[in-house]
Amino acid sequence: MKMSNEKRQVEPLYDKNVKCIFCGKHFKTKKVRSTFAKSFKTDSDFCPHYQEESENPLYYYVNVCPACGFAFSDEFSDYIGALTKKKIESQIADKWDRSFYCSDRDREKGIRTYKLAIYSAELAEQRHIVFANLCMRLAWIYRKQGDLDSEKRFLALAAKEYETSFINTDFAGTAMTEIQILYLIGELNRRLGNYQESLQYFQSVVEHEDRSRYIKLVNLARDQWKMAIEEYRGNQQSEPI
Ligand SMILES: [Zn+2]
Structure with a gap:
């Protein structure tokens, strides 16, 4: 009995300490515990389906720095050259409205984090595999929403980016x-x-x-x-x- 009570007290979301790869500030952002991140079905392109929408790990894939607005996944390279830094400063950090994405996310918030990360990845010249993985996950969220046009748009981008990643073999060091x-x-x-x-x-x-x-x-x-x-x-x- 005691054990099951203790188990019930464990929240699906926890705070992860993250360091912004652009401004270097530390912040806490929610992630889904692996024991709660079990999918009951997987599509033929590996899209996972989760029972609880509110605890969908896809919504928490991207970290958004609350201080500067730079958005990144764990696959981003932390090397950012001086010129790129200037670009990010003027295009993201100077315009940042201090929106907060570090607590619970719903589908809409989740979608916004991917769009921020795709923009950040573009400015920071990240590898094609990083783009591909972002675009594919965003397509999966649109699939769940039933938005076929947006799903196809991002699946097409993902296919193109995976292809370029394969040609350049820039997926080395990732899980793929x-x-x-x-x-x-x-x-x-x-x-x-x-x-x-x-x-x-x-x-x-x-x-x-x-x-x-x-x-x-x-x-x-x-x-x-x-x-x-x-x-x-x-x-x-x-x-x-
Ligand atoms: Zn930052």
């Missing part, structure tokens, strides 16, 4: 591997109706040198490959002659 990125480019293109590109990338997953270590992913690529072919044929049949 080459075969996962190739799969995602294939799957995002399938969702966007770009079937030719999609099939090429699924093929590169199936033939990848690491395929024996990623059997589940390779099988998934095969399934999605078939689905892409069926969708492509279906689309062709419905085209007016």
Whole structure:
């Protein structure tokens, strides 16, 4: 009994200490405890679905410095050159309205943090993998909201950024591997109706040198490959002659 009472007292959100990679100030921002961040369903592009909307970890992926407004994920590089610093100073910090994103976030607040982070990443010239991961998560939030146009807009941006990341191999040191990125480019293109590109990338997953270590992913690529072919044929049949 005592244990379950104690467990109940644990809040889903906790304060994480973060150091702003632009101004260097320390602040606390809410994150979701991993025990509460369990998804009950995952889509074919790895979009997680959570039971509790209010504790959706996707809303807490971005840190927004309350002092200067610079917004960043944990994947951002903390190296910012002198010229870039000036740009961020004039475009973000000087214009910052002191909005506060460090406490509980709803969907709207979550969406705003991604837009701030995408803008910050652009000014701070972050790697393509960082952009891609931001755009894809924002697309997932729009999917949950049922906003198909915005979802597709950000899925398309994510696909383009993953592709550039793959070409430049700038994903090194992140949690993502080459075969996962190739799969995602294939799957995002399938969702966007770009079937030719999609099939090429699924093929590169199936033939990848690491395929024996990623059997589940390779099988998934095969399934999605078939689905892409069926969708492509279906689309062709419905085209007016
Ligand atoms: Zn700051």
